[in-house]
Amino acid sequence: xxxxxxxxxxxxxxxxxYMQEAAQTRMRLTSDLRTALSHExxxxxxxxxxxxxxxxxxxxxxxxxxxxPTRGLVSxxxxxxxxxxxxxIVDIGQFVFEEAAKTVKIWRExxxxxxxxxxxxxxxxxxxxxxxxxxxxxxxxxxxxxxxxITIEITEGLLMDAxxxxxxxxxxxxxxxxxxxxxxxxxxxxxxxYLKKFDIDYLKIDQSFVRNLTAESEDFALCxxxxxxxxxLNIKVIAEGVETISQRDLLLAAGCDYAQGFxxxxxxxxxxxxxxxxxxx
Ligand code: C2E
Ligand code: MG
Ligand code: MG
Ligand code: MG
Numbered sequence: 001x002x003x004x005x006x007x008x009x010x011x012x013x014x015x016x017x018y019m020q021e022a023a024q025t026r027m028r029l030t031s032d033l034r035t036a037l038s039h040e041x042x043x044x045x046x047x048x049x050x051x052x053x054x055x056x057x058x059x060x061x062x063x064x065x066x067x068x069p070t071r072g073l074v075s076x077x078x079x080x081x082x083x084x085x086x087x088x089i090v091d092i093g094q095f096v097f098e099e100a101a102k103t104v105k106i107w108r109e110x111x112x113x114x115x116x117x118x119x120x121x122x123x124x125x126x127x128x129x130x131x132x133x134x135x136x137x138x139x140x141x142x143x144x145x146x147x148x149x150i151t152i153e154i155t156e157g158l159l160m161d162a163x164x165x166x167x168x169x170x171x172x173x174x175x176x177x178x179x180x181x182x183x184x185x186x187x188x189x190x191x192x193x194y195l196k197k198f199d200i201d202y203l204k205i206d207q208s209f210v211r212n213l214t215a216e217s218e219d220f221a222l223c224x225x226x227x228x229x230x231x232x233l234n235i236k237v238i239a240e241g242v243e244t245i246s247q248r249d250l251l252l253a254a255g256c257d258y259a260q261g262f263x264x265x266x267x268x269x270x271x272x273x274x275x276x277x278x279x280x281x
Contacts (some may be wrong), residue, residue, distance in 0.1 A: 147177025158187030207241025
C-alpha cells in the first residue's frame with residue numbers, strides 16, 4: 001500500500017486504531033438501536049412547512065429522533081443508515097407513521113381540516129418483502145383519517161431503478177389518496193422523465209441550493225428554473241433549509257409555494273408545534 005507506506009508506521013497504526021474505534025462504535029449503536037424502539041427511546045419531531053404567500057402552516061414534516069441513554073441525542077444521519085442496513089427501518093418507519101397519523105388527526109380537528117404530515121420513506125422500506133403497506137392504510141382507517149392527510153417523501157434514487165414492484169407500491173399509496181414528494185431534489189440523478197412518469201405532487205429543492213442564495217447567484221437561476229418547470233407540470237415546490245429572510249424573499253419572488261427551515265422553526269415536539277400553530281392563528 002503506497003499511501004500507508006508514505007504515511008509512516010506510526011501514522012498508519014493511528015489510522016487503524018481510529019478505524020477500529022469507528023467500527024466498534026457502529027457495532028454498539030447497531031445493538032443499541034435494536035432495543036431503542038421497545039425502550040421508548042425513539043420519538044418524532046415536526047417541522048412546519050410554511051405556505052410562502054400567506055405565511056399559513058398546514059403542513060409539517062415528521063422527523064425521527066433517538067434519545068440514547070448514554071450518548072444523548074443521536075443524529076438521524078448516524079442511525080438511519082444503520083437502520084437501513086439492518087432492516088430495522090421497517091419497524092422504525094411504522095412507528096413514525098403511526099405517531100404522525102395520530103398527530104395529524106388532532107391537528108386536523110383543532111387547527112386546519114386539511115392539515116398534512118409528510119413522512120420520509122427509505123428505499124429499503126420499498127424493497128423489503130415483509131413491509132406491508134396495507135398496515136398503513138388499515139391504521140389510517142382505524143383512526144378514520146383519509147389518505148390525503150399523509151404525504152410520502154421519497155428520493156430520486158428510488159425512482160432511478162424502480163422495479164414494477166416499487167411502482168405498484170407507489171401506486172397503492174396514491175390510490176389510497178396519499179401524495180408523493182420528491183425529497184432532496186437536485187442532489188441525485190435528477191432526471192426530468194421521472195417527474196412525468198411518476199405523478200409527483202411536490203418537489204423539495206435541496207438545501208444545498210438554498211444555502212448560498214443571492215439574487216445574482218447561479219443557485220437562484222436554478223431555483224427559478226426548477227419552480228417554473230415544476231409549475232408547468234402541476235407540481236408544487238417546497239424549498240428546504242431556509243434560514244434567512246433574504247432567502248425566503250428570493251424564493252417567494254421566484255414563485256416558490258412552500259418553505260421549510262430554521263427561519264420558521266426547528267423540528268419540535270408536537271406540544272411545541274401546537275404553540276406555533278396557535279401563534280399564527
Ligand atoms: P430530510 O428528509 O431531507 O430532512 C430535512 C433535514 O434538514 C432534517 O434533518 C432537518 O432537521 C434539517 N433542516 C431543516 N431545516 C433546516 C435548516 O434551515 N438548516 C439546516 N442546516 N438544516 C435544516 P434531520 O432531522 O437530521 O434528518 C436528516 C435526514 O434523516 C432526513 O433528511 C431524512 O433523510 C432522514 N430521516 C429523518 N427522519 C426519518 C424517518 O423517520 N424515516 C426515514 N426513512 N428517514 C428519516
Ligand atoms: Mg424529508
Ligand atoms: Mg430533504
Ligand atoms: Mg435533505
